[in-house]
Amino acid sequence: MSAGLQTSGPGVDAFRTAFRQPSEEPLWLSQFRLSQTEQFSHSGLPTTKDEGWKYTSLRPLARAKYQIVEACEGGSVSPVLKGAAQAVFVNGYFRAEASDISGLEQFLGPFNGFLKEPWLENLVTDTSFKYQTMYSLNAASFTDGFALKLGADQQLPRPLELVFLSVPGDVPGMWHPRAAIDLGANASATIIERHLSVGEGAYLANHAADIRVGENARLVHVKIQDEGSDGRHLSMTRVKVGKKSLYDGFTLTLGGSLSRSETEACVEGVGAEVRLNGAYSITGKQHADHTSRINHLAQGTKSRQVYAGAIDGNGRGVFQGHIVVDQAAQQTDGYQMNRALLLSDTAEVDSKPTLEIYADDVKCSHGATAGDIDEDHLFYLRARGIPAPAARSLVVRGFLADPIENISDDDARAAVLDVLDAHLGLERL
């Protein structure tokens, strides 16, 4: 590492203590960590001059002096999905005693308990994806996480709710939880991630996930980020989808001072479909970034991205969606749309949907809209006796419900709406 000091990129020193010294880990993992550590040390934190980070600055991360924390005890959280298994992580560490994963032998945690699983190396060291700096930092630093492995034709007996609870302490802490999900052919699963925090205080949660959806398999992957106002939340998800499979991803962003949920998908199986939808409601000085890159690599593949955001106060929303259609990916059907509702004069949104197409027989479209709340809507509701603040919440709810309707699992969709309604102070029937 000493040689790396001279060439290290911006902000690297702030994270050096987090780099894990590999021991008792399989050789492939040690090598993986080493290469990712070197990459991160070289490139450092991205700056707003970097492609992909123009609208989101990570500069504050270097100044925050986050420290790696020890495992700590953590409370329980009542599930949003009835009948779901629940795996609880506190400050990045899996807490078996707070979890209910009985009968779910497909769930593997803590992470270091199954690093010798043969399928893991293949999934984690996949080189199909673009370099992503915070993913590398996670790889260099992760201490815990989970894996989920479904064999061919397997169905997750009950949905899985993953609760990532952040409990900030006196000193700003950081954690880098890791996830590995592998669905065999014809397998299906529904996963809800919930990101929450208890109490006040600064921290950084830097998640990374590697996901593979096998032939004809189906994964519904919903993420609800409702963290505290001092929390910074970054996540990088890498997804590979096989022939005729479906990855149905959804992100609801409500909390955190700075958040970025990024997904890169390789749609490499003929007839596969990827959905990356999302909704966000932010205010104050919140910054919420949703970034995606979808690589269409096979014929007849489909991608759908619909995001809707309500931005109040000095909030800033960022959407960057990049669709790449490989020469081989004829008859690709791609669509992306970001709609923003600006609720104050100081709210801001940056939308950058882009297409990069190398095949000649494709159907791709994209768009972005930003506008104020519709006064006709407000007046109609108020004329029925609904006070202005509640009328506004109802209109926002209606606006955000649009992408939520795309979630293919009924229970997961209802759970997301419940969380949103609670956030907006609305009661559901």
Add this chain to the structure above:
Amino acid sequence: MLEINDLRVSVEGKQILKGLNLSVPAGEVHAIMGPNGAGKSTLAYALAGREGYEHEGGSAKLLGNSIIGLDPEDRAALGLFLAFQYPVEIPGVAGMTFLKTALNSMRVARGQEELSALDFLKLVRERLKSLGIDEAMLKRPVNVGFSGGEKKRNEVLQMAMLEPKFCVLDETDSGLDIDALKVVADGVNALRSPDRGMLVITHYQRLLDYIKPDRVHVLASGQIVKSGGPELALQLEAEGYGELLKETAA
């Protein structure tokens, strides 16, 4: 019940209502007819408290309470209901949620307790049944993709649920064929009662075949220029507004 005196209202700097006088006692249904541009919809919106409708003089009282300057929700809580000419589509908000929020907001504003989910459901089913509306309509987002007839029936359902003291019906017949018009009129007629007043605003006489008014007023150039019994509507239908306006100008 509704007392309007010398009401002057402007929109975007232009005076539309120019000293309007109108009195509707409890238990009566009055119709306001008038040519395009007379100020019919302005009157409806000004009564309901829409932003951009500037009060420039005169008074409007509902049951003795001045409604001038009140927010739309406060007017609703006092018992005023505007049935919209063009009911607004609210995507993503289920009709059921909307109705419950509206009803309970008003109950809170009036110092009553909120209805429980169960009591609300009981009430809404009762109303749906009496109006012959399928409950499925309330599972859909408010007015989204509704036909003209469905939208107007939804307005009547809201009226039946919220039980206002005074209803203003703005061009309720627009966009309706005769069958839909009959259904909507039946719904409105069922809500006529000795302690409720109604103001039916319409361009055409045909609505008044189904909702029979006690009085008819003609609105032109921002003022009531003539008032009479139901026969006035028939006269207008036969002669058109032109004749009558000439007559009153003379």
